[in-house]
Amino acid sequence: MTTLAIVGGDCLRPDGTVERADVLIDKSTGEILEIGEDFSADETLEATDCLVTPGFVNGHTHVAMTLLRGYADDKPLDAWLSEDIWPAEAALSAEDVRAGTELGLLEFIKGGVTGFADMYFEVSEIAAAVEEAGLRARLGHGIVTVGKDEADARADAQESLDVAREFDGAADGRISTAFMPHSLTTVSQEILEEFVPKARADGIPVHYHANETTDEVHPVVEAQGVRPLEYADDVGMLEPDDFVAHGVHLNEREIELLAETGTGVIHCPASNMKLASGMAPIQELLDAGATVGLGTDGAASNNDLSMLDEARDAAMLGKLAANDASAVPAEAVVEMLTRGSADAIGLESGRLEVGGVADLAVIDLEAPHLTPRHDLVSHLTYAAAASDVRHTICDGQVLMRDRVVQTLDEAAVRRRATEHAAAVLERVA
Numbered sequence: 001m002t003t004l005a006i007v008g009g010d011c012l013r014p015d016g017t018v019e020r021a022d023v024l025i026d027k028s029t030g031e032i033l034e035i036g037e038d039f040s041a042d043e044t045l046e047a048t049d050c051l052v053t054p055g056f057v058n059g060h061t062h063v064a065m066t067l068l069r070g071y072a073d074d075k076p077l078d079a080w081l082s083e084d085i086w087p088a089e090a091a092l093s094a095e096d097v098r099a100g101t102e103l104g105l106l107e108f109i110k111g112g113v114t115g116f117a118d119m120y121f122e123v124s125e126i127a128a129a130v131e132e133a134g135l136r137a138r139l140g141h142g143i144v145t146v147g148k149d150e151a152d153a154r155a156d157a158q159e160s161l162d163v164a165r166e167f168d169g170a171a172d173g174r175i176s177t178a179f180m181p182h183s184l185t186t187v188s189q190e191i192l193e194e195f196v197p198k199a200r201a202d203g204i205p206v207h208y209h210a211n212e213t214t215d216e217v218h219p220v221v222e223a224q225g226v227r228p229l230e231y232a233d234d235v236g237m238l239e240p241d242d243f244v245a246h247g248v249h250l251n252e253r254e255i256e257l258l259a260e261t262g263t264g265v266i267h268c269p270a271s272n273m274k275l276a277s278g279m280a281p282i283q284e285l286l287d288a289g290a291t292v293g294l295g296t297d298g299a300a301s302n303n304d305l306s307m308l309d310e311a312r313d314a315a316m317l318g319k320l321a322a323n324d325a326s327a328v329p330a331e332a333v334v335e336m337l338t339r340g341s342a343d344a345i346g347l348e349s350g351r352l353e354v355g356g357v358a359d360l361a362v363i364d365l366e367a368p369h370l371t372p373r374h375d376l377v378s379h380l381t382y383a384a385a386a387s388d389v390r391h392t393i394c395d396g397q398v399l400m401r402d403r404v405v406q407t408l409d410e411a412a413v414r415r416r417a418t419e420h421a422a423a424v425l426e427r428v429a
């Protein structure tokens with residue numbers, strides 16, 4: 001057994017309290033062995049004047065979209081996707097996806113993110129990058145059937161199923177998968193009815209965008225005569241392991257359905273604000289007992305992958321949406337940022353506790369904007385930034401030590417991404 005001790009810091013415990021303690025980790029199993037003091041360990045990470053928290057979990061993203069960061073801004077969802085993003089994505093090669101993914105994973109590690117759920121294509125490249133970077137992820141191939149003939153639509157869905165089967169358990173178990181129809185309006189009913197039961201039979205969860213804009217709700221109501229999530233329930237897409245992104249426009253029955261079925265909801269406040277999609281009823285979802293996590297969505301609709309920015313946005317937007325300053329308080333946000341997302345996407349992390357997986361972020365508190373230290377949960381939600389993260393640990397391995405990423409060559413990853421992004425834009429121009 002090789003051990004790692006994180007020494008000198010304050011620990012954020014699952015009950016929301018903060019206590020002065022060291023953390024002892026078994027590097028071979030990636031497990032937290034003890035939380036206390038005076039451990040002798042093979043290796044130490046210095047955390048004096050730092051907060052040790054569960055690693056942040058990005059519950060919904062398209063990580064390779066870092067290549068399109070700043071490429072198309074200031075448009076609503078449908079025009080943004082059909083006029084800019086989809087044509088650009090059609091020009092992406094497997095190598096481009098790899099370069100964009102590595103850039104995104106670098107940004108994750110530098111911002112204390114240890115786990116994420118990703119919907120994209122060229123998933124074998126994404127899985128290889130995740131394995132190399134040392135992160136934990138639930139990956140899937142996004143299916144779109146609109147504008148495709150039956151054979152192409154079925155091939156896309158089959159690919160999503162095949163990818164989910166192939167990569168489950170990859171990277172020493174750090175990679176899990178899901179079947180990922182893009183949304184209830186971009187994938188046909190026939191495809192959902194044929195393929196969702198196949199995923200279900202293999203125990204594969206389903207992840208999709210749902211109720212993101214009103215333009216996405218109305219066509220379902222018209223075609224099906226029921227609300228989108230009632231339709232999702234009818235086609236078997238609301239099960240405890242399933243999770244939806246957004247859930248902005250929900251009625252009471254849909255909120256109830258999400259809570260009753262245990263389907264996770266990933267709130268993406270920055271994307272919702274940037275695309276002017278609307279304000280998700282997060283306090284109502286929490287009151288109903290739904291499992292709620294946070295996600296950045298892709299870098300083209302955010303435009304960064306900072307989960308600490310997302311936390312602040314969730315608190316701010318949650319209050320505006322509820323017209324109540326006490327709604328979506330800091331404790332609820334920190335929960336969404338860590339175990340809320342982890343539970344929603346089915347990752348075994350999000351808790352700093354003995355026996356838990358050692359997926360951790362260490363935040364440097366020695367900064368003007370984190371002074372004084374009245375309440376560290378408040379600081380995490382409202383004041384801390386990705387650049388305050390000092391160390392990142394996933395599965396017991398140190399992915400970043402003193403802001404130096406250990407698993408990826410930062411300069412090379414940034415250079416490659418810059419080159420690939422420029423080449424893609426030349427091809428679409």
Ligand SMILES: N[C@@H](CCSC[C@H]1O[C@@H](n2cnc3c(=O)[nH]cnc32)[C@H](O)[C@@H]1O)C(=O)O
Nearest residue numbers: 062085119120121142143144182209297298
């Ligand atoms: N197989 C599909 C790709 C689907 S991947 C998932 C898709 O979700 C898109 N996407 C990113 N952000 C959002 C969002 O907020 N709502 C809906 N779709 C999004 C993203 O650009 C990507 O095309 C194809 O070949 O076009």
Ligand SMILES: [Zn+2]
Nearest residue numbers: 209245297298
């Ligand atoms: Zn998305």
